[in-house]
Amino acid sequence: MSCMLGVHPADARIWSDTVRRDLALALENHKPVAIGEIGLDFFRGETNVDTQLVAFNEQLDLAITLGIPAVIHMRSSEPLMLDTLNNRKSLPELLFHSYDGSATLTDWIIGAGAYIGVGGLATRSKSGALQHEIRRVSLDRIVLETDSPYLAPNGFKHRRNTPESIPRIASFLAGLFGIDDATVARQTTLNAERLFERLPPAR
Numbered sequence: 673m674s675c676m677l678g679v680h681p682a683d684a685r686i687w688s689d690t691v692r693r694d695l696a697l698a699l700e701n702h703k704p705v706a707i708g709e710i711g712l713d714f715f716r717g718e719t720n721v722d723t724q725l726v727a728f729n730e731q732l733d734l735a736i737t738l739g740i741p742a743v744i745h746m747r748s749s750e751p752l753m754l755d756t757l758n759n760r761k762s763l764p765e766l767l768f769h770s771y772d773g774s775a776t777l778t779d780w781i782i783g784a785g786a787y788i789g790v791g792g793l794a795t796r797s798k799s800g801a802l803q804h805e806i807r808r809v810s811l812d813r814i815v816l817e818t819d820s821p822y823l824a825p826n827g828f829k830h831r832r833n834t835p836e837s838i839p840r841i842a843s844f845l846a847g848l849f850g851i852d853d854a855t856v857a858r859q860t861t862l863n864a865e866r867l868f869e870r871l872p873p874a875r
């Protein structure tokens with residue numbers, strides 16, 4: 673089991689120089705595979721916009737310093753997310769987790785060679801537009817995720833999502849791309865190993 677570490681945008685109000693120093697120390701000590709989830713979340717209104725931006729940018733800087741990827745959480749914040757990323761001098765490798773972006777963001781991701789995480793959200797019957805965007809992303813830029821305990825895929829027997837649902841996500845993607853499940857499993861595993869260099873190799 674490997675971990676990532678970071679201050680989630682929902683907790684951005686705690687961000688301070690002390691928290692940044694503590695996080696930098698924890699990142700050095702625990703060698704997580706990524707910094708995350710970090711990002712911008714205005715689902716409950718545009719609160720703490722400035723603090724969220726500072727926490728997000730300073731954690732992107734930490735990821736660059738440490739040479740590890742950043743895993744992005746983005747909710748109700750796409751225009752400011754794109755502005756923020758476009759206004760930076762440099763970026764670490766990026767994974768947009770539980771991807772749910774527009775065509776504009778998908779274009780940006782394709783151009784930047786960033787990764788998207790696909791999970792239960794994409795399997796839902798109302799997710800036609802999302803499925804269309806996912807189909808535009810190259811399969812070698814997609815990783816599978818649960819976002820456990822949330823977002824169980826369609827037809828999963830438990831309400832609480834667990835890694836047990838991952839083969840179902842792989843099957844779903846295989847259907848979307850018109851390829852077989854084993855190809856999706858192999859390629860998304862390779863992608864995860866390429867993105868998260870510190871992951872121990874899969875058996």
Ligand SMILES: [Zn+2]
Pocket residue numbers: 709744745746769770
């Ligand atoms: Zn998230």
